[in-house]
Amino acid sequence: MPAVIELNKSHIVKVAVKMVNDSGWDSVNARSLAKALKVSTKPLYRIYKNMDEIKNDIYKEILKQYDEFITSRIDSKKALLTLAIAYVEFAQNYKNLFISLFLSNNLKWKTLDEVLNQKWNQSTIINLVNKHGYSFDEAKNLFMNFWLYTNGLATLIATNEITMEEKDILVKLVSMYKLLTGK
DSSP, X not given: OOOOOOOOHHXXXXXXXXXXXXXXXXXXXXXXXXXXXXXXXXXXXXXXXXXXXXXXXHHHHHHXXXXXXXHTTOOGGGHHHHHHHHHHHHHHHSHHXXXXXXXXXXXXXXXHHXXXXXXXXXXXXXXXXXXXOOOHHHHHHHHHHHHHHHHHHXXXXXXXXXXXXXXXXXXXXXXXXXXXXXX
């Protein structure tokens, strides 16, 4: 007999994140998740109160994976550029996870100020001030302009509106970075 896998929150979320990565956020519901776990829906609801609670944990795990991905690629000497490259790389390599985080109703921020106040963005803005000599307002403006460009590129790639080779993405991002910074 095959080994029985203990059903717990961690295992449920792991399987659900794989489902999101493979087929998108909307592919996860109680029935599809139970089927992927090879159980009925009853054990899911013994562990979780409802599907919203499960989806909340899925979102947190995707966000954790995104944070780890970004952290592994940031270079403090060029935080803005390396953040942008990592962001687009995540969109290209993990399209459905990117869409689930940034192009869905899961998104917690709705204004440009809320974008600027996100953890990665704030640390990048501070980096521009401390390591590159920009005033805080200049750094915010530079960040926002580069983020808007980067987010557009990442969105087009994640939604399969355009396809680009990694080297071409890098050229586009470096060119825009140089245009905006004059460096």
